[in-house]
Amino acid sequence: EAGVAQSPRYKIIEKRQSVAFWCNPISGHATLYWYQQILGQGPKLLIQFQNNGVVDDSQLPKDRFSAERLKGVDSTLKIQPAKLEDSAVYLCASRTNRGTGNTIYFGEGSWLTVV
Amino acid sequence: KQEVTQIPAALSVPEGENLVLNCSFTDSAIYNLQWFRQDPGKGLTSLLLIQSSQREQTSGRLNASLDKSSGRSTLYIAASQPGDSATYLCLTVQGAQKLVFGQGTRLTINP
Numbered sequence: 038e039a040g041v042a043q044s045p046r047y048k049i050i051e052k053r054q055s056v057a058f059w060c061n062p063i064s065g066h067a068t069l070y071w072y073q074q075i076l077g078q079g080p081k082l083l084i085q086f087q088n089n090g091v092v093d094d095s096q097l098p099k100d101r102f103s104a105e106r107l108k109g110v111d112s113t114l115k116i117q118p119a120k121l122e123d124s125a126v127y128l129c130a131s132r133t134n135r136g137t138g139n140t141i142y143f144g145e146g147s148w149l150t151v152v
Numbered sequence: 153k154q155e156v157t158q159i160p161a162a163l164s165v166p167e168g169e170n171l172v173l174n175c176s177f178t179d180s181a182i183y184n185l186q187w188f189r190q191d192p193g194k195g196l197t198s199l200l201l202i203q204s205s206q207r208e209q210t211s212g213r214l215n216a217s218l219d220k221s222s223g224r225s226t227l228y229i230a231a232s233q234p235g236d237s238a239t240y241l242c243l244t245v246q247g248a249q250k251l252v253f254g255q256g257t258r259l260t261i262n263p
């Protein structure tokens with residue numbers, strides 16, 4: 038079974054530039070999450086999708102961050118314009134909706150450095 | 153609002169020792185709790201998932217326990233090895249699939 042795929046793995050951009058990250062969850066997983074993890078901290082939820090609908094985006098800085106999952110499968114996370122404090126790893130995760138006991142699977146992450 | 157705390161933030165032990173990592177949470181209404189491992193520059197690898205109805209789960213040298221009433225989970229690592237060096241994170245899962253992570257414990261096993 039293929040895991041959660043993310044790209045690009047690494048990105049360096051200047052502040053005020055834009056960047057987009059892509060995630061393809063495990064096949065059949067209806068729930069998809071984007072997390073931001075700053076070095077030395079635990080992951081922080083940015084947005085949660087159920088199929089192509091948003092369940093929770095309360096911690097997404099909507100003035101600069103946007104995310105979509107148009108067909109309920111893969112998803113993109115965009116930052117525009119980037120700030121220095123956006124330097125972090127952006128983790129995508131997915132899980133199935135069958136029951137409440139299912140494991141959550143994470144991708145390898147997209148590492149962003151804003152200079 | 154769920155708060156998840158992991159203490160200590162960092163731990164360094166000699167190879168071969170048995171050790172315990174702690175995770176505490178404020179809201180006991182959880183569906184399950186999951187332990188992850190994160191290596192530098194990598195994503196999160198799932199280690200163990202404990203359902204709310206379970207008391208513990210074991211995988212190899214790892215044993216995770218859950219005490220919902222006290223809001224605690226522990227991850228026990230037996231006979232530690234240098235390859236166990238990583239950051240360990242716990243995650244609680246609640247209604248509407250709400251997920252809350254702890255800050256993690258950075259573990260170093262010294263040869």
